[in-house]
Amino acid sequence: MLLNKVILIAHNFFLLNPVFQLNFKPSIFLYFLFGFIVSSMYHQAACTIAWEMKR
Numbered sequence: 001m002l003l004n005k006v007i008l009i010a011h012n013f014f015l016l017n018p019v020f021q022l023n024f025k026p027s028i029f030l031y032f033l034f035g036f037i038v039s040s041m042y043h044q045a046a047c048t049i050a051w052e053m054k055r
Contacts, residue, residue: 002042010031
């Protein structure tokens with residue numbers, strides 16, 4: 001699924017970034033925040049596409 005790939009990429013980015021490695025707790029918070037934003041955007045896009053196709 002596309003969303004899983006996006007979250008995996010974000011997860012790898014945060015793990016590989018040395019700034020986030022130093023501040024591990026903010027990293028977890030930002031990771032979940034980023035995941036939530038991406039998932040809501042993906043959900044909105046999917047709904048819009050489905051609605052356009054129904055018309």
